[in-house]
Amino acid sequence: MMSKINHSTTERVGVYVCHCGSNIAGVIDVEAVAQWAAEHLKDRGVVIARDYKFMCSSLGQELIEKDIQELGLTRVVVAACSPHLHEATFRVACQRAGLNPYLCELVSIREQASWVHTDKHAATEKAKAIVSGGVERVLHHTPLDPLHVPIHPATLVVGGGIAGIQAALEIADAGFPVYLVEREPSIGGHMAQFDKTFPTLDCAACILTPRMVSIGSHPNVTLMTWSEVTNVAGYVGNFTVTVKKKARYINTDLCTGCGICQEKCPKKVIDDTFEAGLGYRKAVYTPFPQAVPKYPVIDHVNCTYFQKGTCRACEKLCPTDAIDFNQEDEIVTLQVGNIVLATGYDLFDARRVAQYGYARLANVFTSIEFERLSNAAGPTNGNIVLRDGVTVPKTVGIIHCTGSRDRNFNNYCSAICCMQSLKFAHLVKERTGATVYNFYIDIRTTAKAYDEFYQRVLEEGAIFVRGRVAEVTDASRMPNEEGKLIIQVEDTLAGLQRRIPVDMVILSVGLEPRRDSHEVAKLFGISCSSDGWIIEKHPKLDPVATMTEGVFVAGCAQGPKDIPNSVAQGAAAAARVLGRIQQKEIALEPVRASVDESKCSGCRICNGLCPFNAIIFHEDRMVTEVNPALCQGCGTCVAACPAGAISGTVFSNEQIFAQMEGLLLHNIEHPPLTEGVLA
């Protein structure tokens, strides 16, 4: 084979091959790879090639630093794990030794070779080719300096549930301004709907409302309810956020929150949101008495005046003339440095499990309906009754995992349903004395004091049947079943089918991402999993950051979790934001795409592709520009540009082609490969 690269180099390259314990060395002959690089890549500038047990250890890093200083290395190639893990480690090591960090290249022989191959010989040959590619590429690197951008001290928190409240309070208490934007008329989120919280059975309102009041009165918090974020521009430290404040039709400067409008409004509407469809509200309403802010909103879809042009009862009776039917949506622009997304979850729609009869059989309830039913401030004043509003059930069946751990719906465990079901079992027992059956797959009570609560509910006499319920039906077979709901289930511990007649069924429905989570993710330039949960930067080591700098996530928006975990994540996100604000400026990776305006034809193909909204189109000059502070260096636009006008600072065509030539071993005289191992 002819060598296609024959220009010589004056660079001095060091190659470091990591064993990663046995992760790499168990499959790849790392010594052979180092030795090969030293011999065959000598002409390509390699002056030293070493292997070491753990290159990422302090000793491994010191090895590189020493070589840079003593051998005068000008380029470094580390063959180890994925750049996601340790690129930063080795760049910093080079920097310590006085070498520009961007003259270091980390190539992966673990994720892309040792972990995915079993043929040791072939994997070793592949590792050699990968090292060769890294060497060719690094020769084309240039020194780069990070960008420094100032950080605006204000923070946007999206979502006023318990996670968002916690994040907002932490930041505000530290002395920095916070904008809290909430879609509903009041903050409080799902937690405000609950009666008791597990496992301590604290009253949810008693522990939540003081926090809500703090938000409402905090000098550093600007609360914007009945509002939605419609646009996000800018980048970490300097976001410009557009918020639509929907018309409340209430002049909040005049409104005292006296509630006369709600009392007198003649239009009664089923409240699908706060009361989960189980109760009523008026067309002018606050979702619940402790709402923050105290101002109501007028629901113009149901308001008689907006629909028919007459009524105005609220306007006539308002003692402070606060009703303003002419109010319009208001667009507000905010400057913030960081964003915390705490947008929460939606509940699984129990109608989808048709065999459980929700919305067909009157006395099948969902978990959130039961929360309202058992809530002293709910539609029945906390009386647990059937849908006729009066009958107290004598037997109640609670079906766990409705919509969760089910390949027909959601594969994941919703994390809260076991404890929620146990709480329901306790409340039903306590308040009605009814016989309670729990139908479960596994009981998962894995946090502090959770299993003790399970033991308590067992001791209270709740009955547990292990098995997924086949169906809930009103089709009785025997006289004792008539008028009842019959739960058909395989008891997998006893190994038999059971038919259990009950008066009431509670479906413990799972949590799902918000229906609009994909649109929200796009708005904020972050990603969702295919399920729709927001993807964190690292599932273990960075669970509150996202892949977009300056955008953090807290609470159930990231995945199902209970109240303590939501609060912890809200506080953690706040800590990260505060750390950023304290730095006053942030250094950004200089790995960026840039557009050669002379080559740009203005076709705009790249415009819609950027996942970080970093591309600006100049209508006047008909050219595209990449905002370097927003660009995350993903390379999508570079690949898409038909004119080849876009290049990336660490992924230029020159660099990529050089790496490919290296991988194909076009850079050495006598390539050792006899068969394709790069398949």
Add this chain to the structure above:
Amino acid sequence: MTTKLLFYPGCSLQRTARPYLDSLVAISPLIGIELEEIQDWNCCGATEYIAIHHLASHALVGRNLALAAQQSNGTHTVMAACSACYLNLAKTDSYMQVNAQLNRQVNDALQAGGLHYQPGTVRIRHLLDIIVNDIGIEEIRTQVVRPLKGLRIAPYYGCMIARPDRDNRWDNVEHPLALDKLMKAIGAEVIDFPLKTHCCGGHMTQINMPTAYELIRRLVYGAAQYHADLMVTLCPMCQLNLDAYQSEMNRHFHTSYHMPILYFTQLLGLAFGLEPEVLGLGKEFVNASQALSRIGIEVPATELELEMVENKPARKKKEKAGLPMPQMRHSEEEDE
């Protein structure tokens, strides 16, 4: 426009389910389907054969598929009206697609008769699927000249058509609504029948009568509890079990149910204005004439007159007071 279909009648439609065939043939031109019978078709194996001889049962079906593929001129859709035939044909086709060994073995067997079948060549579909999903409920509605107003129907799907749903044809496999919607479209009152996919007894009527009686009782009792005038089905085996064994079941349990079991094609025909005779009405064991006369349709006297049940209890009153009931999200057909 006429949809041409390769028709696999199966044995039932020729004998016990003759009214199903007669009514299907009668309504075909009205709903725009043209049936071309697969020449020289053979048994589908029914429910039993696959349990006794796995390979032979697939080879048996394979022959039908090969013949259908050979005959396909202008269509690749094979339609079966019998649920068991439909399931067996679909099952073999599907297994042959995913199991190379079975594919080879079946084709080895077919070779003896000079046949070959490439799995996936024909698309196997049930009559209800074609009517609801291809022809469409709106088209059916336009053909209705005699809406079945006042007839209270329990829609009964049986176990074999909705599950497994390999091609995503049904809205919900556990609680399908296709037949419900179709029956509403022809003006009938449709109950939310909770047992719509439960077992009719299958071949238990041949091997274990007490089991069969109990399974039949559950369904008939369930429909009677909802005060259905009749049950409508789309499967010859369901119809046979519930109809032919209903009087024996009554004797067994000392009950006196009278629940006529008709084919959905017969009701479509009635709604389209066809005469009861051409739709095979009057051939059922449990006489439907009383139920149908309630909506002004006179059926010729049946061969077997059975005792009638009088004094139906009054229909359940709807609960009005209390907490609001959650609504189903899909829009219900409005003309009840």
